[in-house]
Amino acid sequence: MPTNNKRMYDKGMVLAGLVIFVVVVTFPFWYNLGKAAPPPEPVLTEKAKAAEKCVESTEFMKAEHMQLLDVWRDTVVRDAKRAYINPEGKTYMMSLSNTCLDCHDNKADFCDKCHNYASVRPYCWDCHIDNPKETE
Amino acid sequence: MLEFAVKGSKRYWGLVLALAAIAGVGVLTWLYQLSFGLGITGMSRDVSWGFYIAQFTFLVGVAAGGVMVVLPYYLHDYKAFGRITILGEFLAIAAVVMCLLFILVDLGQPMRMLNVLFYPTPNSVLFWDMIVLNGYLFLNVVIGWNVLQAERHGTHYPMWVKPLIYVSIPWAVSIHTVTAYLYCGLPGRHFWLTAILAPRFLASAFAAGPALLILLCMVIRKFTKFDPGWEQIQSLAKIVTYAIILNVFFFLCEVFVAFYSNIPYHMDSITYLFAGLHGYDAYVPWMWTSIIMMVLGIILLVPPVTRRNPMTLAAACLLVFFGAWIDKGMGMIAGGFTPNPLHEISEYIPTAPEVMIALGVWAAGFLVLTVLFKIAVSIKEEVRA
């Protein structure tokens, strides 16, 4: 049977180790303190500007586009429904490559900028082909 | 009890480090597979499961084989096995860990693994396999740990463990039954489409599992102060004897049905494995080796004189274990996919990276086994001291 001893062995070593651990773990926070890069502004194409409104309001799209796309993909693939009618009654085909990227054909400036800033890597583009104009 | 895992001889640490090193190389190879895709393996659209799933199938058997020490002790009060039930349970844990790892390395998109839980699909046998395998792992961890701890303290294990022990016995049968159902319910895969597949899997499991356990007991006898017992080894040997005979018998039943009925679908895969088909015959030497090993094993196991001799018994166990391994870990899966549904032949040969990843999983499993057996043996030594 091991004994439950209340004594702490090698106190100095343990505490020093803890301090080093905390310093290392928090390093990115204090090293970058006050040096946050300004959030990028997505660039709108002429076509997107001319449309004035996306499928939903700008605030909604900013905050919820990923959920919207998630619902889109399930509805298209699993429910065989491809038309999206927004509250104003306007109909869109639910398609990332063919609808979203038709207006926003500047993926690098519109999508990637923010995604890189937020350090998210959506793998949409592994399959869905971004607009050809951008890859040139 | 975990402290016993970090206190050991040089030999123990040498073994741990060697296994960890092989497992490490396996992990690196797996990372390469993750970045390239499963194209680094020998699998194709015709043989879409290969070495990984075959190892998985064989190891489910080894895991289920652990029940062969648990059942006589708890249901028939066969006291002698009380000394080694923990070894059976710990072997089952290590085997299930390998099974789960083999599933993991076989997935094309392992990051999406949890989809099986997010979208539970009771009509898929794989869903049930996930449940029974994880359940069996859980049962053996809880039971093994509690019983061993009680032994260490010289007390009786808590009463709530008892029902779990009883549940674990049919559960062991279920893991291999469900694994057989993965294959035998598929239309158009005639090699597997047989009601005897689950019984055959169980027979080979109850031969290979206890055979490995006998070998492990012999190793423990030789290298530690804990003696699992000669009577125990002999009882296991009888189990191995009957199980391997049943396994060969079931196989011969398959051969009879296929060739007496003369239905092409039923003969094709067996012909491919044992004689070659349309010029493809890579598996022929392996399959005959497997049959010869199993038959030699039987010849050594049936006469008491060779069964009772440690040398010949060890040889018999090796023959049974590797014979069953070739049968299930090589032939069973590739054979079922050859010829393909269009009656074309793509011969499957595992590639070097594929074998390396499989070796890595085996090493990881034996690492788990080494650590668990070290704990168990240390406690046994302590209690008997």
Next chain:
Amino acid sequence: MKSSRRRFLKLAGIAALGLGSRPVVDAAYAAVGGQAAPEPKVGRQPEALTAKQWAMVIDTRRFESAADMEPLIEACHSIHNVPHFENKRHEIKWIWETEYKHAFPGKENDFLPWEVKERPYLVLCNHCENPPCVRACPTKATFKNENGIVVMDFHRCIGCRFCMAACPFGSRSFNFRDPRPFVAETNKKFPTRMKGVVEKCNFCAERLAEGKMPACVEASDGALVFGDLYDPQSKVRQVLNDNYTIRRKQELGTSPAVYYIV
């Protein structure tokens, strides 16, 4: 307004998992007593073609050589970004030509009419009415949609390949590596796949949604007939009425929806 939309999207997400959207949405609005803001809706495009069970009849008499089939296969593989691999192990195909004995194993007579035996046969996913692949899939990544098409949801597939073992027709392919570099010319309107997922013919679900016939049917010059198996007026039913047809391995009970006039 914003929060009600967010709720809609969440509920629509749940609905997409098969709970049925209306009752859930209604119940949720009733529960919070909220004034329903104008909601977005989803639906079919008006030109979409629908069926209880899409089916195909292949008039094999119309194909004399593999060259006759090439345009159909090419049409399918190019619009669906099906990659071309030199390595046979990585091969991916949605629709291809094969010999009689491979298309109909077990049905080969020694003394068939020469042209029946020598003619090429077109094989593809049968979109079975009782598909074993759907039964096998542990995540519902492959499922039968409301038009009877056996669909792959590439987003959900974990790459376990149980469906490939379950399919008695060898209709499924697996992405053993990233397919994108092996697609000669990508069709921007259709996604490619990523490594580690299974794929197969989708009966051109994306074209039917736009009111177009499947690509192979369109390219076949009438040799392939496509329609609703359960609509007595459909062209498929007329052809089935007028001709003796066979199906691949129908003894297995999967009920293939692709019929062959031999």
